[in-house]
Amino acid sequence: MNDLAVTLQLVALILVGVGCFLWWRAMRARAHRRSLQTTPNYTLGRLAEVDELPGWTEVLADAAAGPEGLLTSPYSQTECVWFRVEVVHHHYGDETGDRLELSPVFDLHSHEPFGLTDVTGSATCRPHWIHVEHADLVHDRFDEGAVPPTDALSPPHLESGERGVCTASTQVAGPAALTPGCTFREWVIRPGERIFVRSFPHRTDDGEVVLVGREETPMTISTHSEQELIREDRSKEALGFTVLPVAVVLLVLALLLG
Secondary structure (H helix, E strand, C coil), rough: HHHHHHHHHHHHHHHHHHHHHHHHHHHHHHHHHHHHHHHCCCCHHHHHHHHCCCEEEEEEEEEEEEEEEECCCCCCCEEEEEEEEEEEEEECCCCCCCEEEEEEEEECCCCCCEEEEEEEEEEECCCCEEEECCCCHHHHEEECCCCCCCCCCCCCCHHHHHHCCCCCCCCCCHHHHHCCEEEEEEEEEEEEEEEEEEEEECCCCCCCEEEEECCCEEEEEEECCCCHHHHHHHHHHHHHHHHHHHHHHHHHHHHCCC
């Protein structure tokens, strides 16, 4: 009985730890959901017509080419309006012994402005300070034995036939978990893709509306709609606010059995 009680206590403690993480995630999801629900929604046409622009705004619009045209992503050669590339080095560290350590080498994104359009009007998005959610992963490749490149936009592993390669998982499964090398990933937003944008709008001298972010509060772009984001947040809240109380009750019962 004592062994069973100890086992139950250990399981309950693990569940409490998981529950604490899920509770923290639920609190963040609640704050995110409330920020979405309290930020006014505008069409691009209405935003252009208001006399005084709001501090923050949300729009749902189609991505379009910017003043300099479409971009070409460096890894997959995909035509896009925005891209992000990430390089992670898998190596043995001095403190990890025979266990591979994952060290981020590059995490870069494009800064070229691109257009936003809906049936009512258009605007320009300047993606300097930005947080992008649910962008399309178009390149995900682990290169065994590779050393980190000096230029993230021109990695040596990319031959013409290797662009746009995607694997199931290069971080915790497969050769990447056991072999030194580098992981190369790329995400894009394509022209014509419907995106949700929460940003700080301002008006240029010629009257054009430009959507930007700030260093302390980046703009948020998602390929999911506001309703989908709110549903995702509610699911995280329901899970987090349920698991921790249940885990605490189980821990109390396990302690009483002991």
